[in-house]
Amino acid sequence: MSHEYVPEIAVDREGKEHVVQGWQGDYEGGKLGFWLFMLTEVLMFGAMFMTLTYYFTLHHADFIKASSELDRTLGGVNTVVLLFSALTMGLGLLKMRSGDVKGAKLMIWLTILLAAVFLGVKAQEWTNDYHEGIFLGLDSMQAGGGKSFGEILFFGMYFTMTGLHGFHIIIGIGLMLWLLKRINSGKVSPDHHILHFNIALYWDLVHLIWVFVFPYFYMTGAGVIHG
Amino acid sequence: MANHKTVDYQAEKGIYYKVLFGLLALTALTFIQPEMFLTQYTFGMQMLIGTVKAWIILMYYMHLKGEVLIGWTVIFAVFIVVFFFSIVMIDVSNFQYADVSHITSPAQ
Amino acid sequence: MSKSYFDETHCAFGHPKSTFMQWMLTVDHKRIGIMYAVVMFTFFFVAVAAALTMRFELFAPGQQFIDAHTFNQAFTLHGVVMVFLFIIPGIPAVFGNIVMPLMIGAKDVSFPRLNWFTFWLYIVGCIVALSSLFNFNIADGSLVFNFADTGWTFYAPYSLNTDTNVVTTLVAAFILGMASILTGLNFLVTIHRLRAPGMDFFKMPLFVWGIYATAWIQLLATPVIGITLVLALLEKYFGIGIFDPAKGGDPVLFQHLFWIYSHPAVYLMILPAFGIMSEIIPAFSRREIFGYRTIALSSAAIAGVGYLVWGHHLFTSGMSDLAKTMFSFLTFFVAIPTGIKFYDWIATMYKGKIILDTPMLWALGTIITFAIGGLSGVTIAMIGADIHLQDTYYTIAHFHYAMLGGVVFLFFAGIHYWFPLVFGKMYSEAKAKFAFYTLFIGFNLLWFPMFIAGYLGMPRRYFDYLPEFHIYHQISFWGAIIFVSGLIFMFYTLIQGMRNGKPTTPNPWNATTLEWHLPSSPPPLENHTKVPYVDFRPYEYHHGQPVVKFDENMKRID
Structure with a gap:
C-alpha cells in the first residue's frame, strides 16, 4: 500500500494524545519481523548441526579422516571472499543511510560480484570432489561402496549443508538484484531503506552460517590428528 | 516512515x-x-x-548492539538450540546398545 | 450504517470488480480468517470420514470393508489431514486472524500482504497433500489410491522404503510448516508493534497471550521439522544414511527431530484454545477473571517447558536411560501451569453470575474432558506406566481427550462465541445446545472405552483385534455414530444461523474486551472507528455489568 499514511491519534481520559502505531511503514516492525525470520533459519541450521554432531559422536574417527580430505585452500578462499562481501554490503547500507545512493548501488554490485566468485569457487570445488568419486548419489557413496558409514555421512552432510548454504547465496543474489530494481524505481531511498537494511541482515546471516559451516567441515580434520 | x-x-x-x-x-x-x-x-x-x-x-x-527486544529474542532462540543440542548429545553419548548395534560399524 | 467487511476489502494488488476475486486477493484479516475456516473444516470432514471408515472396519474382528493396507492408509490420512491441515493452522489461523487484531485495537496484522501470501501457501500445501492421495497412471488413465501408509509420524526407516506417496506428503508438510512459521511471525510482530496505546502486555486479553505463546512455538519449532523432512527426502534419493540403520543412520535421531517439533506442536494447538476458555469464562460468569497474571504467565510457561519434553515419545525407542529419566521429570512440570489455569477458571466462576449459553456450555464441557485428557497424560509421563501403555488405545484415548476434547471443543466454543461478531447474526440457541449435548455424550462414549481397552492391551493402529476387545470397539462405534450426527447437526445449525439468523447488536454477550466495542456487527473494513486508549484491565465487571464503556469515537464515558 503505497499511499501516504497519516498516523492516528488516540486520546486518553486526561485528554493527552498518543500516536497510534499503524502497520504502514513500520520500520521497527519490519526489522523485528526480519529478525524473527532469521531465527527460523538459525533453528533450521541448528537442527542440521545437531544431526551432524550426533554422527560426529558416533563416528568420531571416520569424521576426522573424511574432513582431512576436503580442500582447505578453496574453502579458505571462500571464507575470505565472503568476509569481504559482508564488508561491501555493510558499507553499501552505510552509504544508503548517509544519502549516497549511487555509492550504495556500486557497493551492492560489488557484493553480487563477490557472491558470484564464491559460487564459482564452490562449483570448482564440487567438480574436483566429483572426480574423486565424492558426490551425492554416486555408487562410491553408498553403503558397501568402499567407504565407512561415518565417511558417507560426513560427505553427505557436507553436500547437504554447503548446498543449502549455496542456495542461500543464490537467493541473496536474487534479493540484491531486486533491491537494485527497487532503488532505481525510487521505492528504496535514504529515507525509506528498510528493505536494504533487511537484505544486509540476510547477507550477514549467510556469512554467519558459513562461519560455523567452514570450520566444522574443513578444519575438524586439519593438522595433527588425534583419533 | x-x-x-x-x-x-x-x-x-x-x-x-x-x-x-x-x-x-x-x-x-x-x-x-x-x-x-x-x-x-x-x-x-x-x-x-x-x-x-x-x-x-x-x-x-548486524547492529544487535543496543537492541533490547531483538536481543532477547535471539538469546531465546540460541538457548533453545543449545538445549536441544545438549539433551540429544547426552542421549547419544550414553548410548547403551552399542554392543548389539549395527549403526556404528558396517555389517561387513 | 457503515459498510461491513463483507462489502468492502483491500486487495493484495489490483482492484478487481468481481466479488470472488476480491475474496481471493483480500488482505483483510477477517476475510482471510473466514477463508481459512472454510478450507480447514472441509478437510476436517475428510479426516472424520477416514476415522469413521476405520470405526466401521473395527466394529467386528476380522476383515469387513477394507483390507489391512487400506486401513493403514486410512489412519495415515486421518492423522495427516487432522494434524497438518486442520489443527496446526487451527485456532491461530482462524481466530488469531479474525479476532486478535480486533482485541488489541489494530487495523490489521503487521504484514497484511504476507498474511495473504501465507494463506495461499497453505492452499498450495493442501493441494500437494491432496495430490499424494492418488497415483495417476497415464497409460490407461486410471487413478490408484496410493496415500502414504506410515502413520502421520513418518517414522524412518519404513517411510524411506515404502512405495506409497510419502515424498509428496513430506513436501506438503514442509510447505504447510512454512505457512505456519509465517503466520506466527506475523502475529508476533503484530502483538509487539500494533497494540493500542496504553495497552501493555498485562492489559492484553488472555486470548492474545495464548496466540503470543503459540506464535513463538510456530516460529521456533517448525523449522526443525522442516529440515527433518528435507533430510528424509535427501536420504531417500541419495542414500546418505542419515536415518536408515542399514546405512549407518539412527532412526532414534529421526524421532528426536520429529518430536522436537511435534511435541511443542500440541501446545501450539492447546494454548490458543486455553485463550478462548479464558475469554468465555469471565464473559459468562460476569466476573473479572481470577489470577489474570498467573494465567498469562502460565501460557508462556507451558510454551517454554513444552520445548523441553519431547523425549517422552521415545521411552520405548531405545533412548538412553539417563535421557528418559530427565524427560519424565520435565514432563511432569507441564502439568503445573496447566493446573494453575484450571484452578483460576474455576475460581473465576465461584460466586459469579453464570449464564449457561452455548459457548459457556462448551467451555464447561471442556473442563471435564480436558481434565481427563490432561491427567491421563500425567500417568503416561511415568516411564514404568508408559512402557505398558505406549502405543495402546490408552494413549490414543488420552490424545483425543486432550486434542478433540480440549482443542476442538474449545474451537467450537470459540465459533459459537464469536459467531455474532463475524456474521452479525445469531444461530438458534436451543438447537446449538442440543448439538452440544449430543456431541458431548457421543464423545465420551467414543473415547472412554478406549482407556479400558488400551489398559487391557489393545494396541493402536491395528486392523484386527482379539474377541475380548469386541465390546469396547462396539461401544466406541455407537459413540462415533452419535458424535458424527451431532457434528453434522451443529454445522447445520450454524449455517442456518449464518443464512437467516436474527441480527444481533455488536455486543450480544455483554463481554468486555475490545472486539465487542466495534461500531457495527459485522465489523467495518478497518475495524474500530478510532483506536481507543487502553487504561483498563481486559475483564472489568462490577455487579455483573461491564465497567468500561465507549462513545462512538472510542472515548471512555464511564
Missing part, C-alpha cells in the same frame, strides 16, 4: 574496517591453530573461534 537522522559515512565506516581486520585475524587464527597449539582440542578451538567471530558479526555488522 521517515526514520532516523542520516548518518555520517566517513565517521562510521571506520568501525566496519576495524571489524573486517578483526575477522581476518580470527580467520588466520583458524588456519594456524590446528598446526600450532592445543591440537588435541582442534574441534573445540575451532568452534570457539567461530563463536567469537559470530559474536562480532552479530554485534557490529
